Amino acid sequence: MANVIVNRVKEFLRRFPPFSFLSEPLLLSVAREVEVQFYAKGDFLFHKDDLPRKHFFIVKEGSIHLTEKREGKSVVLEFCDEGDVFGVLALLGKRPYILDACAAEDSLVYGIPVSVFEKILEENQRVSLYFAAGFASGQVVVRTDLSQSQKARKLFSLPSQDNGLLIFTGQSDLNYSKNVLTCEVGISVGEAAKMMKEKDVSSIIITDTSKFPIGIITDKDIRNRLVAEGKNFDIPVESIMTQPVMTMQENSGFSTLYLAMIKNRLHHLIITADGTDKSPITGILSDHDILLSQGNSPSVIIHALLNTLDVKEMAKLRDKAEILLSYYLENEVAMDFVANIISEINDLIIKRAILIAKEKHDPAHPAEKNTKFCFLSLGSEGREEQLLRTDLDNALVFEDVPTERLADVKSYFLLLAEEVIEILLACGFHPCPADMMANNPRWCLPLSEWKGQFSSWILSPNQEALMHATIFFDFRAIAGQKDLAEALSFHIYDQINEKKIFLNFFAKNALLNPPPLGFFRDFIVEKTGEHRDKFDIKLRAMMPLADAARLLLLSHRVVGINNTFRRFEKLAELEPQHESLFLEAGKAYEILMRMRALEGFKSQGSGRYIAPGSLGKLQRQLLKNTFAPIDEIQKIIRVRFQVDYLLS
Incomplete structure (x- = not known):
């Protein structure tokens, strides 16, 4: 017995x-x-x-x-x-x-x-x-360390057995050439070409007299800048080299080095002793090295996107990116790397869509086609957090033009935007239910009208204005003249500086979604509709963190950081007294992003609504652990921005 x-x-x-x-x-x-x-x-x-x-x-x-x-x-x-x-x-x-x-x-x-x-x-x-x-439950510490939660989740998960992409998990060695061919300035291109032939390499690094890198010549440079232009092989290497070169340090880690190559469209990245161009060369990493080490990767997808204007092919490539995303999530690859990769692919699809649209419509609009513009991503894509192909949120700003030209110019950009949106929909993205897209005349405006729009939201912060602000304040320049977006950013900060009370109202708006800090049986779930009895991870957990990070960084007048977990990293620097809390909040947001994306793959949807009963004990506790920093940050906001006075 x-x-x-x-x-x-x-x-x-x-x-x-x-x-x-x-x-x-x-x-x-x-x-x-x-x-x-x-x-x-x-x-x-x-x-x-x-x-x-x-x-x-x-x-x-x-x-x-x-x-x-x-x-x-x-x-x-x-x-x-x-x-x-x-x-x-x-x-x-x-x-x-x-x-x-x-x-x-x-x-x-x-x-x-x-x-x-x-x-x-x-x-x-x-x-x-x-x-x-x-x-x-009921441990010594009240607020748990989410970095431990991340480690635990990785240790407890069962990674994919597909080894084709292990290079991205940090498990593979960084393979790069350590015997780098170099030559000093002054020698002829002909001599450099002979050296390249003897060593059977496709590039040579040009150095100064201290042996520090100042430029690079590749087979492509010799073909395009020398042979094609009919120049003499006796000219010095510095006359056709690409400069300046990008240098990094080996211990930067593979993901950092690889992202630098992807973001800057580099075929070669020079590795130096201290990561600067004022130190000795220790190696060179090429895209060829990367492609040899795996059969499928973001660089393969990006290379293919750069070489196609076929919408069906673009859609297939975005489908491949989804497979990569699934692999990354299953294998606990760092979220900042994952978000950067997917954002880079999404951005490139938008850029190709704009190029397709311009090639189609520019011939019929010779007077408008050279007008400066900038295509903006908003919301989660503006924050580089749109992992799944969910709703599109975007806008377009163009330079101010004479009044008599405004109607024609706006019509032209609306035509372009309509074409771009159609291509993005064909690539699997979804239209915004609220129609916050660049093909809506409300969100396709000249710079002066955009400034007026933001001024009205800031000077008259009613509920609708605050709702728009939470979406539009996360804009990110994707294509076109980025100085237009920068001008808009500085205008926003100038306006907020003139009416600081706006931040108090913005803070009130950021507290509309209190954290569901109770136990699972008491979670705030949807009461009616198709998502009844499901937990809204976006509204109840992610938005409170995103809203808090946006508000607090706005109050510090920091420009150019849109991503939520990077905002919290910056806040940890700016407010050392709250460093641990902000770092915890950043980790919490990364965990929530991963959980939502995994749920999206599982349910073949946006991943926004999760059935609590479908989660295991560890998943429930992990989700619950993310709520503690939300509560503490909202307490800080409530006091700092005197929200209770606004509520009274």
Whole structure:
């Protein structure tokens, strides 16, 4: 009979972490030592400030509330139901309990002796990280360390077995040429070409007398800048070299080096001792090196996009990017790398779409085609956070033109924008339900009218104005004359500086979505409609963080940082007293982005609505852990911007 009970306990424990991480013999040894405890509704397992007991607990049946007294009332902070682990203070800190534990209904609880678990905690990395990451309830720390949560999620996940893209996971070595062919300025192009032939390489680095890099010549340069132009092979190398060169340090890490090549459309990246062009050359990384090391990559997709104007081909390439995204998410590749790659591909599709549109419509509009303009991405794409092909949010700004030309110029840009939007839809993106797109006459305006529009939102911050501001303040220049976007940015900051009260109203708007800090049974879920009983991860978790980061950085007058987790990194620099909080908030946002994208792949949708019941224990706790920094940041905003005075 005893063996039957032990086996039942073992089979129950193996369903839940951290017990699910144990080997069969270890799990059996734990199950043999479990103490079965019954608590009637209202019974206390322990009180705040009690000395730690010799057990921690897992709920077998029923539910346990972890509470604290506030103004004489008992407030529930944690809700533990089947499979939830709690009371781990004895295991971790050997300090008094910080909460009360009370049975919310008749409950059966398994007590796990600390003495049995201590050796496991020391030897099993997954078990120790489970506790360190804050996945158990009622721990020593109130706000969990989300960096530990990220490590835990990576360790607990089962990565893809497809090794074709391991180069992006940080698991592969960085392969680059360390024997770099160089020559000093002054020698002839003919001599340099002979050196390249002898070494059988396609490039040569030009250096100054200190052996520091100042330029590069490739086979393409010799073909295009020498042979095609009929120049003499006796001319010096500096007359046809590409300069200046981009240099980086080897220990920058593969993702940084690779992103630099992608963003700057480089075929060669020079590696130097200290990462500058004032230090010795230690190697060269070429796109050929990268392509040899894997069969599929962003560089392959980008290269293909740069060489096609066929919309069907562009759509297929964006589909390939989706496969890459899925792989990256499954293998826990860093979110900043993933977001950069997908944004770069999205941006390039927009640029190609604009080129297609101009080639189609420019011949019929000779007077308008050279008008300066800038295509802007808004919202999540403006923040470089649109991983899945969700709704399009964009706009177009063009230079001010004489009044008599304005109608024709605007008609031309609306025609271009309509063509661009059609191409993006053909590539799998979705139209904005609110019609916030560049083909809408409201959002295709000359610079002066855009300035007037932003001024009106800032000077008269009603609810509609604030709603528009949250979307349009995240604009990012994609194509065209970026100085138009910069002029708009500086105008916004000048206007805010004149009417600082705007930030107070903006803060009020940022607090419209309080964090769902309760336990899962109390999550704020949709009450009606097709998403009934689902959790809105965008509205309830992501928007509060994005709104807070935007507001706080606006108050510091920082230009040019749109991405939410990079905004929090900058805020950590600007406000060292809140450094740890802002870094936690950035990590929380990365976690939420990943969870939403994974849900999108799973549901074949936007990933915005998640059924709580579909999440495992670890996923639920991970999601819950992201809410704590939201709450703390909103408290800072409420005080700093005197929101309660506006509400009264």
